[in-house]
Amino acid sequence: MFFSIIIPLYNRPQEINELLYTLTRQTYMQFEVLVIEDGSTLDARQIVESYAGKLDIRYFYKENEGQGFTRNFGFTHARGDYFIVFDSDCLIPKQYLEKVRNYLFEHELDAYGGPDAAHKSFTPVQKAISYAMTSPFTTGGIRGNKEHIGQFHPRSFNMGLSREVWEKTGGFILTRLGEDIEYSIRIHQSGFKIGLIPEAHVYHKRRTSFGQFYKQLHFFGRARINIYKHFPAELKAVHFFPAIFTLGLATVLLMHAIYLPLAYLGDALFSIYFLLIFFHALLQNKSLKVAFLSVIAAFTQLVAYGFGFIQDFFKRVVFK
Structure with a gap:
């Protein structure tokens, strides 16, 4: 061959x-x-x-x-x-x-x-980004x-x-x-x-920095809506996870201003989630620095993809 x-x-x-x-x-x-x-x-x-x-x-x-x-x-x-x-x-x-x-x-x-x-x-940042894109705790796991x-x-x-x-x-x-x-x-x-x-x-x-990584994943979120416009059946529940994460994060921040008990519950859930990412990344990479950076990478990935997804979902699907 x-x-x-x-x-x-x-x-x-x-x-x-x-x-x-x-x-x-x-x-x-x-x-x-x-x-x-x-x-x-x-x-x-x-x-x-x-x-x-x-x-x-x-x-x-x-x-x-x-x-x-x-x-x-x-x-x-x-x-x-x-x-x-x-x-x-x-x-x-x-x-x-x-x-x-x-x-x-x-x-x-x-x-x-x-x-x-x-x-x-790879640098610690590159290893952390690689973890975020392949981890079962983020959309990269698929x-x-x-x-x-x-x-x-x-x-x-x-x-x-x-x-x-x-x-x-x-x-x-x-x-x-x-x-x-x-x-x-x-x-x-x-x-x-x-x-x-x-x-x-x-x-x-x-990417070699979290700023570049954010731009790339924001683009990926928009791309998923572009795929939906060609093949509607290919938009699965898992593709909404970053958008739900992003909206959930915004809700928790809002609750800190208007209803603290619900805000504290949200803080606890997000803390557990990121602790799971930290220890899983630590197990995989055997590095405290990479594990800490993996939490930042996962957060960046989900928020960037979520914002890109939400942006084009409303622009191209809701308001057409």
Whole structure:
């Protein structure tokens, strides 16, 4: 099996350098790499070309269109039997492609997704953000877990699809705001088989500060409403949790001004919830600092997603 690895890139030359280095260390080397610069002002041409003797690699520069259409551009130039999409802020374990190849030969998936994890080199903030996005105590628990709710939807930071899927579906029709979930749903509806490959994890850096993380998760909350506008049945009860959390937090703050007994009850419930997150993160990361930061990351994740969800729910669903 020959893989085509598609990596959209926008103003992140250092990230692509780290990602490409991990690809040189793969135990299975039957693959090409396509790096598509999406109208960047800080291009990575020299960095990508420095890997010419180490990888079967090609570099493209195009006008800015967003990550969805940039991946389509990569698909049209790919030579592989199977396409793999990574975000530029990922590090790839050296046995990743070998594990994917072996799994696909055994299970014959038309498309797949894999989970993400925190690398030991990540900063405490990055480890905390990774925890928040994968914890069972936050909405991140449904992303890449073996026990997932409903149909599994691969996410584009770690996603693969066969050439046949690309040719029959035409690729992404959205370029932002939940484009990977929308595409996964259409792949399902086209009759293709999608699955999770639990062993095919990547180390996903995500954001390096809570401010950046807030902006990203606010965008994700809005994206969920965008998916709803295309596929109403895909809006599940779990997707309302961050909005309920955010409204509950606002209610508790209001109760402190008008009815203290109810406010104290709310304080107790939120305290128990965040203590569970703290000790679970401590158990996973063996670090008091990461555990404390994980509470902040979880709070940031839920409030940001909740505000984004509420904003577009009223704007696009209630008031249309």
